[in-house]
Amino acid sequence: MNFWNDPVNFIGQWLGGLLSGLGLAPSLVNFLLSLLGVLVLAMGSLLFTIFLIWYERKILGRIQDRLGPNRVGPFGLIQPIADMMKIFTKEYITPIGADWLPYNLAPIMAVASVLLLYAVIPFGNRMVGVDLNVGVLYLVAIGGFGILAIVMAGWSSNNKYALLGAFRVIALLVSYEVPMVLALLVPVLLSGSMGMSAIVQAQAGGFWYLFVAPLAALVFFLSSIAEVGRAPFDLIEAESEIVAGFNIEYSGLKFGFFYVAEFLHSFTVSVIFATVFLGGWQGPGAATYPLLGFVYFIVKAWIVYFVLLLFRGSLPRFRIDQMMDLNWKVLTPLSLSLVVVIALVDKLLANVSLLVRGIGLLSSSLVVGFVAVEIMRQAGAKRRREVAPAFEHREAASGSAPVQPGSGGGL
Amino acid sequence: MIPLSWYLVFSAALFSIGLFGVLARKNAIAILMGVELMLNAVNINLIAFWRYLTPTQVAGPAFVTMVFATAAAEVAVGLALIISAYRRRNTVTADEIDLLKG
Amino acid sequence: MTSIQIIFLLAAAGTLAAGVFVVSSPKILHAALWLIVSLFGIAIMFALLQANFFAVIQVVVYIGAIAILIIFGVMLTRRIMQDTGLQLTRFWWGAALASLGIFAGLITMLSGWKAADIALPEMSSSGTTQAISQLGQALVSPDAYVLPFEAASILLVVAMIGAIYIALDRK
Numbered sequence: 001m002n003f004w005n006d007p008v009n010f011i012g013q014w015l016g017g018l019l020s021g022l023g024l025a026p027s028l029v030n031f032l033l034s035l036l037g038v039l040v041l042a043m044g045s046l047l048f049t050i051f052l053i054w055y056e057r058k059i060l061g062r063i064q065d066r067l068g069p070n071r072v073g074p075f076g077l078i079q080p081i082a083d084m085m086k087i088f089t090k091e092y093i094t095p096i097g098a099d100w101l102p103y104n105l106a107p108i109m110a111v112a113s114v115l116l117l118y119a120v121i122p123f124g125n126r127m128v129g130v131d132l133n134v135g136v137l138y139l140v141a142i143g144g145f146g147i148l149a150i151v152m153a154g155w156s157s158n159n160k161y162a163l164l165g166a167f168r169v170i171a172l173l174v175s176y177e178v179p180m181v182l183a184l185l186v187p188v189l190l191s192g193s194m195g196m197s198a199i200v201q202a203q204a205g206g207f208w209y210l211f212v213a214p215l216a217a218l219v220f221f222l223s224s225i226a227e228v229g230r231a232p233f234d235l236i237e238a239e240s241e242i243v244a245g246f247n248i249e250y251s252g253l254k255f256g257f258f259y260v261a262e263f264l265h266s267f268t269v270s271v272i273f274a275t276v277f278l279g280g281w282q283g284p285g286a287a288t289y290p291l292l293g294f295v296y297f298i299v300k301a302w303i304v305y306f307v308l309l310l311f312r313g314s315l316p317r318f319r320i321d322q323m324m325d326l327n328w329k330v331l332t333p334l335s336l337s338l339v340v341v342i343a344l345v346d347k348l349l350a351n352v353s354l355l356v357r358g359i360g361l362l363s364s365s366l367v368v369g370f371v372a373v374e375i376m377r378q379a380g381a382k383r384r385r386e387v388a389p390a391f392e393h394r395e396a397a398s399g400s401a402p403v404q405p406g407s408g409g410g411l
Numbered sequence: 412m413i414p415l416s417w418y419l420v421f422s423a424a425l426f427s428i429g430l431f432g433v434l435a436r437k438n439a440i441a442i443l444m445g446v447e448l449m450l451n452a453v454n455i456n457l458i459a460f461w462r463y464l465t466p467t468q469v470a471g472p473a474f475v476t477m478v479f480a481t482a483a484a485e486v487a488v489g490l491a492l493i494i495s496a497y498r499r500r501n502t503v504t505a506d507e508i509d510l511l512k513g
Numbered sequence: 514m515t516s517i518q519i520i521f522l523l524a525a526a527g528t529l530a531a532g533v534f535v536v537s538s539p540k541i542l543h544a545a546l547w548l549i550v551s552l553f554g555i556a557i558m559f560a561l562l563q564a565n566f567f568a569v570i571q572v573v574v575y576i577g578a579i580a581i582l583i584i585f586g587v588m589l590t591r592r593i594m595q596d597t598g599l600q601l602t603r604f605w606w607g608a609a610l611a612s613l614g615i616f617a618g619l620i621t622m623l624s625g626w627k628a629a630d631i632a633l634p635e636m637s638s639s640g641t642t643q644a645i646s647q648l649g650q651a652l653v654s655p656d657a658y659v660l661p662f663e664a665a666s667i668l669l670v671v672a673m674i675g676a677i678y679i680a681l682d683r684k
């Protein structure tokens with residue numbers, strides 16, 4: 001074993017030998033090494049967030065025809081650090097009647113629930129915190145803690161806007177968990193395992209689930225944007241409707257925690273997407289050189305994050321009823337039927353070559369998607385025909401606009 | 412190594428706490444929480460017996476799965492009932508929902 | 514006293530203490546938050562029993578769904594939050610007696626049972642994975658648990674429709 005073939009275990013053994021040489025008990029050495037791994041992972045992802053904030057502001061600025069931060073440091077790179085300093089020095093204000101323990105616990109839980117997700121992500125070959133055999137379920141379980149943090153923040157602030165934000169969070173996130181879990185079932189079905197490493201291994205040789213099951217990837221992507229609470233699904237903290245939602249009463253570093261949690265979470269869902277649908281660290285030469293796999297992995301996650309930012313920058317916010325409609329009338333039935341169809345096709349094509357199996361799965365996905373789009377088109381056309389007479393009547397009554405027979409029906 | 416009896420004592424204690432909650436609390440939602448504690452105590456027993464006595468059979472985990480499904484259904488219906496009662500009677504205190512009392 | 518025993522005792526003490534707070538906390542939302550702590554302690558118990566699958570399912574179902582639903586219910590029935598004073602019925606001592614009696618009865622029953630101090634049979638990590646797939650197959654195989662499984666799914670559907678019907682605001 002050398003550094004290039006297995007960096008994590010190499011460093012682990014070297015440090016373990018060093019610590020044992022100091023005369024520590026083996027169990028203590030193991031404990032210290034695990035603690036060090038946790039620290040490196042948590043601090044690394046938190047420090048990475050500083051860069052993410054700069055990147056996101058720069059991209060959003062470009063989308064909105066601005067320059068973005070460009071004053072502090074080269075290209076404004078130091079701007080997030082300056083913001084951090086500002087937030088550190090701000091005063092903490094606790095509203096009257098706030099519930100002390102949940103109020104202070106909520107920001108910590110919000111960050112922790114995101115950091116915990118990194119425990120099961122394989123960053124490269126043999127570079128994974130814990131290779132749980134129920135890794136996918138673990139991701140879903142930790143998502144529940146994120147919801148809980150927001151609910152606690154909204155409730156304990158003793159503010160009606162915060163409470164409204166908390167209500168929206170429960171309604172939104174709990175319902176969007178349904179299509180997300182169903183979409184995650186598709187990779188689990190195809191790889192035959194719930195472990196993250198096994199899912200990545202099953203995508204070796206370009207058998208990425210994005211190509212094999214594009215519809216599941218789309219459903220997962222949309223519902224994970226909703227799970228993060230990003231635009232166009234940012235009703236949780238809609239500034240123009242409920243001021244700032246659940247975090248309205250937080251100031252200083254406590255608000256900073258929620259801010260960091262949001263940025264880190266949106267990168268984390270990109271990371272999960274890259275792991276489950278884009279083959280994780282898979283790529284040429286990645287199996288022998290895990291560090292190369294790590295680079296591939298970050299690049300893939302980065303591309304997904306960029307698409308997420310394009311969504312955020314270009315789409316307007318949904319109304320709450322439209323969000324619920326999208327979830328319960330489109331995504332949930334779609335993902336349910338997708339799971340059934342994929343399970344059936346996968347079982348039928350169990351004994352053929354990988355290429356034929358992939359083409360079969362892809363075409364079944366496309367058929368399901370085509371049927372779904374056709375049903376939605378028909379329903380939309382029917383709805384427009386129902387609504388059209390009312391519009392014509394109103395236009396005729398006002399007398400200003402000329403009445404166009406059959407307008408709206410043919411769209 | 413942890414002997415089986417520790418789990419059994421633990422789940423018995425949790426069951427009793429849940430029972431106290433069900434019998435003594437005024438608030439209907441708190442009564443639901445007590446029921447949840449009792450169901451969880453049962454689950455611990457089922458898993459512990461399965462792991463210690465019959466690790467090769469599936470009866471234990473199958474029962475636990477059923478308990479999970481039942482608990483989810485129970486909470487959904489229970490909360491719907493409580494919210495419905497709250498809308499009509501403006502209270503969730505179990506003592507005050509006494510229309511059937513003669 | 515091995516380290517795993519210490520973990521068990523800490524988790525058990527935490528869970529039971531949280532359980533006591535659930536049934537005694539005057540603020541109902543605090544009771545719900547303590548319930549989450551207690552449910553998490555039970556997930557730790559499952560993990561100690563090497564039932565990882567059930568530990569994670571416990572967090573998904575109980576904390577992710579049931580506890581959140583309960584908090585939602587608490588928020589929707591908010592006026593009782595202002596209630597101060599005793600949240601227990603007049604006969605709480607009777608309830609305490611009954612639960613203590615049941616606890617004492619269970620303990621006496623256990624103390625007379627010889628098989629209670631056996632050790633945990635070893636199970637490898639592949640063994641636990643195998644147990645999950647065994648469970649999955651048993652749940653849908655006709656000569657095992659397909660009937661209870663289908664009954665549970667019907668129960669869930671009925672509960673869902675019933676809950677919507679009951680809680681619907683008819684104006």
